[in-house]
Amino acid sequence: MTTPQEQNLPFDVFSKACPSRGTLEHVTGRWGSLTLGALYEGSFRFNELRRRVDGVSEKMLSQTLQALERDGLVHRDAQPTNPPRVDYELTPLGREVAGRLLALIHCVEGRMDDVLDARHRYDQARASSAPGL
């Protein structure tokens, strides 16, 4: 049972200073994860993505895409036409990461019944122990 820090890996996300933590946050962040998940299906334009990722604002989507592009996970293809047309797609690296991410997402989705049950039990237990609030 060694701590990750003791292993001296080149990049250890458990360490506060490690740059991999920032990238992990881009990937797993609220909009980052959904954006990568959506892009796994193919190439999309800005507003197409906005519709797929239900609830994201223009600003956050733009910001998210820039972060993912900077990390080399997303490729941005802008054609200087009028009106402008910009397509986003995953890079090979992005595909790899998004694949793992989707495995996680599908795992959570598939076990949601268990999660909902657990929540219910948790809330029941707390409600009965604090009756007179």
Place this chain on the structure above:
Amino acid sequence: MTTPQEQNLPFDVFSKACPSRGTLEHVTGRWGSLTLGALYEGSFRFNELRRRVDGVSEKMLSQTLQALERDGLVHRDAQPTNPPRVDYELTPLGREVAGRLLALIHCVEGRMDDVLDARHRYDQARASSAPGL
């Protein structure tokens, strides 16, 4: 190429109202992901976890653990001794989720060199196009 919404899955994280989105955020959140990752190694006490998850405050760790416990991913074992001793460990469901999560984390860690390269290229390209700032 159907949108997730069109498939009428029982739980679709891409939909704004779906409860799975909340759970996904607990799992992938800044501290949630690191906490689950740390607990994958075994059972830990509160302050042991704090040391493993570098940078987390008492409040956030406590908050994170409660959310994960409520979702049925973490089991909390509190012994009413003095001083109190509380151990945290993954449930079977938590283990499953944490496994996928770790696959993602290790994937990102392992490709950090590529990410760093991409960032450097991205910053170079932007710096040269905006010379006089």
Place this chain on the structure above:
DNA sequence: CGGGATCCGGCTTGATACTG
């Protein structure tokens, strides 16, 4: 030790409006 309660600053976020 293992937290809960409170206060508070600041970064994140979301509308809205504007640009090319």
Place this chain on the structure above:
DNA sequence: CAGTATCAAGCCGGATCCCG
């Protein structure tokens, strides 16, 4: 269409004090 700029609100997260 594809964003950027601006601004206000709100939530996140840290510090502190407290209790069992």
